[in-house]
């Protein structure tokens with residue numbers, strides 16, 4: 001019998017938007033029958049930067065009980081979904097810092113052949129969502145990953161409008177129901193793809 005699909009959702013969020021998308025992705029993956037680990041990466045910003053923004057301090061406190069991502073989560077996963085805010089058109093350095101610790105896993109081939117996909121948020125509609133998602137894609141290529149973007153594979157994608165990965169414009173307010181639905185769809189699609197791969201590899 002084919003084992004259930006393991007999904008690691010590894011994210012960084014300063015003020016909660018990407019965290020909300022990550023939780024929706026976890027929901028979508030669970031509903032698709034997967035085992036899910038929701039993991040944040042370590043905060044690396046200095047306390048003075050964090051303390052200057054009450055919403056950042058609050059989110060850090062509210063998510064204190066979310067486990068931090070480890071190499072074991074990556075090795076365990078059949079699907080890895082990465083979430084990050086846009087930072088000057090790129091992934092947040094906190095997420096990159098975690099990714100940049102994975103050299104040994106990569107060298108051992110333990111990051112290859114998994115399904116990868118990513119989601120993001122930015123302040124403005126043209127503030128770099130696609131460039132952030134595509135930048136993460138560079139890493140997935142290096143890892144020998146199987147990139148599964150949402151494309152326009154569900155009616156929700158025609159509302160959310162980003163085929164590269166779920167994204168939300170924070171200037172419009174907190175993560176919208178459309179963005180949350182898109183995150184659920186993206187996760188479900190990644191799980192379905194990994195399940196098909198897993199079944200095929202088991203024969």
Ligand SMILES: Cc1cc2nc3c(=O)[nH]c(=O)nc-3n(C[C@H](O)[C@H](O)[C@H](O)COP(=O)(O)O)c2cc1C
Nearest residue numbers: 013014015016017018085088089121122123124127
């Ligand atoms: C240093 C920094 C750089 C940012 N760069 C961009 C950017 O290039 N484009 C943009 O639209 N928003 C930018 N933002 C806004 C963040 O993307 C936004 O606050 C984030 O998506 C919120 O997600 P979170 O609530 O999960 O932290 C930046 C924010 C910071 C602090």
